Amino acid sequence: MTAPVVKLEGLSTFRRTLKSAGADMEEFKDASQRTASVVVFHAMSRAPKRTGALAGSLRPARTSGSVTVYAGNNSSVVYAGPIHWGWPAHNIRAQPFLVDAAHETEPEWVGYYLSELNKIVDGIHGA
Numbered sequence: 001m002t003a004p005v006v007k008l009e010g011l012s013t014f015r016r017t018l019k020s021a022g023a024d025m026e027e028f029k030d031a032s033q034r035t036a037s038v039v040v041f042h043a044m045s046r047a048p049k050r051t052g053a054l055a056g057s058l059r060p061a062r063t064s065g066s067v068t069v070y071a072g073n074n075s076s077v078v079y080a081g082p083i084h085w086g087w088p089a090h091n092i093r094a095q096p097f098l099v100d101a102a103h104e105t106e107p108e109w110v111g112y113y114l115s116e117l118n119k120i121v122d123g124i125h126g127a
Helices: 011-020 025-046 080-085 097-104 106-125
Strands: none
Touching: 025 097, 025 106, 080 097, 097 106
């Protein structure tokens, strides 16, 4: 299974243009991490819980080119993928708590991300 992707058309060009205009690319990383945190917060309560390790392993990535959430941070939570996506050969049904959280909170995080991008743009123009 592949990860769900929400693609913002022209984001790469937008980032290149802002970088050449003097934007601090660390701000993109901060915006991506804060945006992913919205999904993490909501996914934690939706994650299946036996011990809480799976929910505890959710974390936002800090990248300038995408908004990413990771699950399963160490060798004790290797089951994150099969739990989320399912594994029919082993009778594990999919429990897509991350995708569900992303879909349910989409208006919130899209608005938040666009707001963060606008702050970056406004910082360049000094508005």
